[in-house]
Amino acid sequence: MTTDDPAFNSADPLCQMSARELAEAYRQQSVSPVEVVGACLARAEEIDPVFNAFSFIDHARALDAAKASENRWANGAPLSEVDGIPATIKDIVWVRDWQVRYGSSVTSDAPATEDAPSVQLMRNAGVIFLGQTTTPEFGWKAVTDSKAFGITRNPRNKDKTAGGSSGGAAVAAALGAGVFHLGTDGGGSIRIPSAFCGLTGLKPTFTRVPAYPASAFGTVAHIGPMCRDAADAFAMLKSMSGRDRRDWYQGEAVLAPLKLAPVSLKGLRIGYWSTPPAGTLDPEIAAIVDRQLKSLEAEGAIVEPFELPGRNLLDMFHVHWFSGAAARLSPFGAADRARIDPGLVEIADTGAAFDARRLVGAQVERADFGARMDQALADHDFILSPAVTIPAFEAGLEVPSGSGLERWTEWASFSFPINLTQQPAGVLPCGKTHAGLPVALQVIGARGADAHVLSFIAKLEETLDM
CATH class of the missing domain: 3.90.1300.10 (Amidase signature (AS) domain)
Known part of the structure; x- marks a missing residue:
């Protein structure tokens, strides 16, 4: 199956809008976060039986968060420029009140009691979480399949791997089930599925995005954005970056400020x-x-x-x-x-x-x-x-x-x-x-x-x- 297949191209136009387009539409009140989140939830349900991008979809909480975002935009008081942007979280990063299974059947099914720092920062900015995306067990390999959650398939050809270990995030991004997609990368797990699925993904500088709990895989493990273009990846990175004292590796050093600037190819x-x-x-x-x-x-x-x-x-x-x-x-x-x-x-x-x-x-x-x-x-x-x-x-x-x-x-x-x-x-x-x-x-x-x-x-x- 290629991109000519209707399953790849049938996304609602609301699911194809960028973060910057959505922010402007929210500001003008020509589109509501409730409409966008509803469309993305529907898209997630549509693609999942074929591509297996999600391990969990949280309809009720996502729609409640969208209604709150809609009210903030209507009152001219959004939490940030990414307030109301729909996102997914890899099933390896803590989200309060969600079971975090790490792609495994041997982990606890008790809900997380707190957000990971990256999730908390995004929540503070008004980002809306649709659900969890699939990963191999404990994110150990660069393809996405597990005994607990099955095989995740490439949106360009369902017989091929989506890559991993953030494979579900890549599929959701490519097929319009959200705008921001949080992945982790300990050996290529953001970059490989982004490459296999035709996306832009970034493994940031280590500690740019704070992490907690610390990864068992140590200081090779990074958290970063997976999106459809660099502008969205930048907007997402800004929303999830910051100091969190739960991440001891961060220290008090201040990284260079995040600001996009034109790049000239001449002499580069x-x-x-x-x-x-x-x-x-x-x-x-x-x-x-x-x-x-x-x-x-x-x-x-x-x-x-x-x-x-x-x-x-x-x-x-x-x-x-x-x-x-x-x-x-x-x-x-x-x-x-x-x-x-x-x-x-x-x-x-x-x-x-x-x-x-x-x-x-x-x-x-x-x-x-x-x-x-x-x-x-x-x-x-x-x-x-x-x-x-x-x-x-x-x-x-x-x-x-x-x-x-x-x-x-x-x-x-x-x-x-x-x-x-x-x-x-x-x-x-x-x-x-x-x-x-x-x-x-x-x-x-x-x-x-x-x-x-x-x-x-x-x-x-x-x-x-x-």
């Missing part, structure tokens, strides 16, 4: 990273990205080859990720573990076998790699790469059939290195394969330069020949 220094540290780059993707980079050079950008300044990155990431999986599954006994995704159990067992010397050694290597990447981003305005080494493949599999690959990290190796370094990295569509599947470009910036990355992505959205 771009490093092109084209060799993944694991797996091989699909030739069709390479050709599409190369063509787009030539168009940037034609506009005056300076593009030069770039190689990552690190060694053994796959092993380094596995030590961090697998030990995090071991920690995450440590509370569960044999009966529960028998109900958990076998792939997750396998990597957790591997991580449990690491000794302290190996873990600390990986942390020291990571610090050196991160410092070298900070220097690289002082020497370049941006580093660009393909977002993913391969197009979307068969739904329900961790790796493409017949590929000879063992783990998702082998085909997601343009993603996980930037979790190790904590720089902001965004993706945007840059073409399609002959089979009609999206291809995406990744933009990496210096730590703290989240707005600069989104400003550049906005420029690319205008410039690239699609």
